[in-house]
Amino acid sequence: MVTNPWARNPWFETVTEAQRRAKKRLPKSVYSSLVAGTQAGVTVNDNTEAFKELGFAPHVVGVQPDREMSTTVMGQEISFPVMISPTGVQAVDPDGEVAVARAAAARGTAMGLSSFASHPVEEVTAVNDKIFFQIYWLGSRDDILARVQRAKEAGAKGLIVTTDWVFNIGRDWGSPEIPEKVDFKALLRLAPEIALKPRYAMDWIRDGKIIIPDLTAPNLPPTVGTAGPTFFGAYYEWMNTPPPTWEDLKWLREQWDGPFMVKGITRIDDAKRAVDIGASAISVSNHGGNNLDGTPATIRVLGPIADAVGNELDVLLDGGIRRGSDVAKALALGAKAVMIGRAYLWGLAANGQPGVENVLDLLRMGLDGVLMGLGRKSVHELSRDDLIIPEGFERSYGDA
Template sequence: MSNPWFETVLEAQRRAKKRLPKSVYSSLVAGSEKGVTLADNVEAFSEIGFAPHVVGAHADRELSTSVMGQEISLPVIISPTGVQAVDKEGEVAVARAAASRGTAMGLSSFASRAIEDVTAVNDSIFFQAYWLNSREDILRRAERARAAGAKGLIVTTDWSFSMGRDWGSPEIPEKVDVKALLKLAPEIAMRPRYLWDWFNKGKPVIPDLTAPNVVDQGQKGPTFFGAYGQWMQTAPPSWEDLAWLREQWDGPFMVKGITRLDDARRAVDIGATAISVSNHGGNNLDGTPASIRMLGPIADAVGHDVEVLLDGGVRRGSDVVKAVALGARAVMIGRAYLWGLAANGQAGVENVLDIMRGGIDSALMGLGRKSIHELTRDDLVMPEGFEKRFGHDAVR
């Protein structure tokens, strides 16, 4: 048996592709339309260089910080992603991995595991709320999350109705039944390890592609696509809607999906604890610049008023350091940990977080910094015109 440990996130991706059926893997790499934003999210990091010191490195370096009141051991948290059926333990495996590495996790409304199961294995869970159905329904889900022990609320605003993909949308069944299994049989047959891993004591453990967190505890949730359909039929929220939800939720509150200076200021005005500079991993309006290009101007404008996080394109610890140097409190990772989960379950997610930690520590050492809190733009070499500043910001 080959060594289950991998040394880079890209190796985790390679192993995920090798293990997963084509449709399942495609769902982890797809982006909107041509994939311009998807590609720029990753490639933009390569345009930023470092200005290292070669003498005076510190023997020990501090990586810990806090996000929305939760102490974390490194400036990386788990971004919420929907149905994680690349592993039979799904979100519970991810939550355990995050807890073992001392960090927090965002749990999607469209997760395949109930929030109560996830908070049972990780004390630092932020529940992600989509604007789905009525205000009363949204508040009831938020209250369920609070009762389960969620420490904060993430309101995701950076997912549009764009479904076009130049390479085609992946074939994902509405539910996993005999008909679906027969249809996917040729793909599954090509990935015998994936099929074997879904067996437990000789009986198949079929992934339940439902969304248990959009209903009351104990009720059977709709299928993932049923919940998605409800979301598509719900009118998008206004700033007044978000202000209302903020009033109802008296704990830490993040608005995810900020790309403009004026939107960042509006998030501050409604009392947000944190914002995430994000374009939904390239699954929103294609042609939106990479998140890292917009981070610095937004952090400069509102970083003293609200915690600023980055989501999008992070593949290594040095990417994290670049984001922190531009003003991010921490980053949120999505595809990176999903590839780890697909490659080796909980241990694969832990592996990815260890890769991030090692890369952050190495970059700090090279830059002669003792702590991530010492990082500044002076540590970076940035080309002219790299940053994208748009949306009027009323200076306060």
């Protein structure tokens, strides 16, 4: 019997293994875009390493036989406290955001969809009814409002406004080169990379036809079916749009009558301002280390922020989640749920939709194991008492 040399192993046992398979399958420039951080990479590394400094204080008697993991975030019931964070152009798999949305729906959770996604919001909401549409402050207020209205008509349940971004272009270990569009010239230049990754190339051939990765932003036009700008065209407009003020965010909140998240909070005073404008949720986030390098890991600043505003809105954590134990640590410090980015993209690269489901299953099983070890019956019971927090671990700033 001849085996298919490109057949995918249907299961991996860790997110680290998903990352290894992603690196093995993807062309170098594509993989680099999934791991790069800003400047020296201090923050992207601290996001993951900080979790290792936290320990658990387990109960070994009285283990609960059944453990509850469901929760509600921004008005949506999810089966366990892990959501999909919005990420831009997902050229690691032809089905991109649609495959991710299906995986999230199959595991009973919600998804944030980027304005810079490669698939229209209408296609994504068609396969998952728990979609939060993410926007950058790009263009005029009228442009933004039209984008928001389109997302609402498509069935998006909430908005995520991303504020954590600095337009740095230099990374000490090199930045991946991404073409303006995938045309003959770009394919010719990338051919040596792609030739070394035949499995990736084969995935972009269906029914004898080559699928060209879409590097446009189809969710930026106000109506479905209208051609979107190229990724870099949209990025250039974003760079040249004045960043939003709190008054701008308050205005947008007034235009949207559903759940509303401000993503990018690392200061207590900013968290309180989000409460003041009527936000439903905040994401304690540093854009996965792709913002201002030197910002502390999000797990370090989570606890003080959750203590300050956790009774007034949903507090989520975004950044560095690789294991179910990481999820448990975030919940114990006051997060309602976490959002994952790189982890699910590695799963998508490793095995498409089943790979994303695999990552979600690993996080769920890991979280369940921690609940069992701690003697907790529910994710809602997790608290600081379950953690060993070393002196000086947490960072707190902006508390006037």
